[in-house]
Amino acid sequence: MSGTRGPVAPDVVRHDGAAAFLARAEPWLMEREDRNNLVLSLAYAKAAAADHGTDTLFATVEEGGGVVGCVIRTPPYKVLLTAMPLEAAGAVSACLAEAYESLPAVLGPEPVAEAVAAAWVAVRGGRHRRGMRQRMYRLDRVLPPAGVEGRLRQAVPDDLELAVEWSRGFARDVGSLFAASPRTIAAWIEHGHLFFWEIGQAVSTAVAHGRTPNGVRIGYVYTPAEHRGRGHASALVADLSGRMLDGGARFCVLYTDLANPTSNAIYQRVGYSPLEDVRDIDIVTESAS
Numbered sequence: 001m002s003g004t005r006g007p008v009a010p011d012v013v014r015h016d017g018a019a020a021f022l023a024r025a026e027p028w029l030m031e032r033e034d035r036n037n038l039v040l041s042l043a044y045a046k047a048a049a050a051d052h053g054t055d056t057l058f059a060t061v062e063e064g065g066g067v068v069g070c071v072i073r074t075p076p077y078k079v080l081l082t083a084m085p086l087e088a089a090g091a092v093s094a095c096l097a098e099a100y101e102s103l104p105a106v107l108g109p110e111p112v113a114e115a116v117a118a119a120w121v122a123v124r125g126g127r128h129r130r131g132m133r134q135r136m137y138r139l140d141r142v143l144p145p146a147g148v149e150g151r152l153r154q155a156v157p158d159d160l161e162l163a164v165e166w167s168r169g170f171a172r173d174v175g176s177l178f179a180a181s182p183r184t185i186a187a188w189i190e191h192g193h194l195f196f197w198e199i200g201q202a203v204s205t206a207v208a209h210g211r212t213p214n215g216v217r218i219g220y221v222y223t224p225a226e227h228r229g230r231g232h233a234s235a236l237v238a239d240l241s242g243r244m245l246d247g248g249a250r251f252c253v254l255y256t257d258l259a260n261p262t263s264n265a266i267y268q269r270v271g272y273s274p275l276e277d278v279r280d281i282d283i284v285t286e287s288a289s
Contacts (some may be wrong), residue, residue: 009087009088009090009091010061010062010063010068010069010084010085010087010088010091011061011062011063011091012059012060012061012062012071012088012091012092012094012095013059013060013062014057014058014059014095014099015058015059015060017046017047017058018043018044018046018047018056018058019047020058021043021058021059021060021070021072022043022044022047024060024067025043025058025060025067025070026040026043027067028060028066028067028068028070029070029082030213032083033212033213033214033215034136034138034215034251034253034275035082035083035136035275035276036070036082036212037210037212037215037217037253038080038210038217039070039072039080039082040212041209041210041211041212041217042072042074042080042210043058043072044211044212046074055074055075055099056072056073056074056075057071057072057073057074057095057096057099057100058070058071058072059071059072059092059095061084061085061088061091061092063085063088068084068085068088069081069082069083069084069085069088069092069112070082070084071092071095071096073096073099073100073103075100076104076178077104077178078103078104078105078106078107078280079096079103079105079106079107079108079116080106080107080108081106081107081108081109081112081113081116082108082109082112083108083109083112084112086111086112086115089112089115089116089118089119090119092116092119093116093119093120093122093123094119094123096116096120097120097123097124101124102124102283102285103120103283104282104283105117105131105280105281105282105283106120106280106281106283107278107279107280107281108278108279109276109277109278109279110133110277110278110279113278113279113280113281114128114130114279114281116281117281117283120283121283125285126283126284126285127283127284128281128282128283128284129281129282129284130279130280130281130282131279131280131281131282132174132175132257132259132279132280133257133258133259133277133278133279133280134255134256134257134258134277134278134279134280135255135256135258135264135274135275135276135277135278136253136254136255136274136275136276136277136278137253137254137255137256137267137268137272137273137274137275138251138252138253138272138273138275139241139251139252139253139254139270139271139272139273140245140250140251140271141245141271142238142241142242142245142270142271143238143269143270143271144235144238144239144242144270145231145234145235145238145269145270147231148230148231148232148234148235149199149230150197150198150199150203150232150235151197151198151199151239152195152196152197152235152236152239152240152243153195153196153197153198153202154192154194154195155188155189155194155195155196155205156189157186157189157190159189159194159196159202160182160185160186160189162202163185163188163189163194163205164182164185166205166222166224167179167180167185167220167222169222169224170220170221170222173222174257180220188207188209191209193207193208193209194206194207195207195208195236195240196236197232197233197235197236197239199232203223203224203227203230203232204221204222204223204227204232204233204236205220205221205222205223205236206218206219206220206221206222206233206236206237206240207219207220208240208243208244208252210253211249214249214250214251215249215250215251215252215253216244216249216252216253217252217253217254218237218240218241218244218252218253218254219254219255221233221236221237221254221263233263233266234266234267234269234270237254237266237267237270238270238271241270241271252272253275254267254272255278258277
């Protein structure tokens with residue numbers, strides 16, 4: 001007597017490096033290139049650097065012979081998750097538990113991130129709690145603000161000390177455990193990713209990086225407190241986004257903290273439209289709680 005087989009849970013396949021991951025996942029990720037910018041751009045950067053010696057985890061969630069989700073983690077940073085079936089959470093957490101003893105957080109579409117964090121806690125213990133909720137935006141055409149004094153300037157090596165100081169200020173403002181390292185910032189400057197808005201002196205900064213075939217990500221937007229409220233960040237993001245479009249990108253994306261209504265409003269005024277909400281789910285060990 002034969003029986004009927006129930007639904008098969010998604011499987012998780014770990015890949016040996018960024019190139020192997022992209023060979024499998026790139027077509028699926030490119031179906032929503034804008035939403036998948038963070039995962040795609042990180043994989044491209046790792047593949048370009050032939051970064052085989054790190055403990056970065058690259059995995060795909062597979063169902064019915066195809067990719068239905070992706071997972072990346074570069075220690076000591078959080079896990080990055082794309083959209084995926086919630087039924088994959090157990091397999092994802094098991095894959096992560098094979099690779100790591102602990103995690104600081106997971107970031108992804110909120111239901112996915114919560115499901116994976118809950119599954120991780122069930123395996124490793126501790127507890128999970130909701131962290132920053134972010135909204136991802138996309139821009140295809142810039143709406144430049146009027147009447148803002150200043151100009152956009154690409155950073156030069158002499159800007160490194162200031163950029164490191166402001167990176168720490170950005171990390172404090174957003175509550176991040178990790179400020180960009182001086183080495184990372186020096187690389188941004190070397191590769192032309194770091195910019196300032198200046199009026200005789202620098203008053204705001206941002207980074208244009210995270211390139212994918214058609215897009216680029218604007219991030220690390222920071223204005224010191226003494227220069228805020230004058231439209232500098234709006235003008236900077238608008239001009240920088242326009243420069244990226246003029247340079248061949250079809251669209252720009254950026255992330256904002258949904259708890260900050262000011263930043264969400266100014267980016268929409270210069271042409272950014274909501275794309276997707278994602279959330280950090282922090283993992284708290286018993287010793288840390």
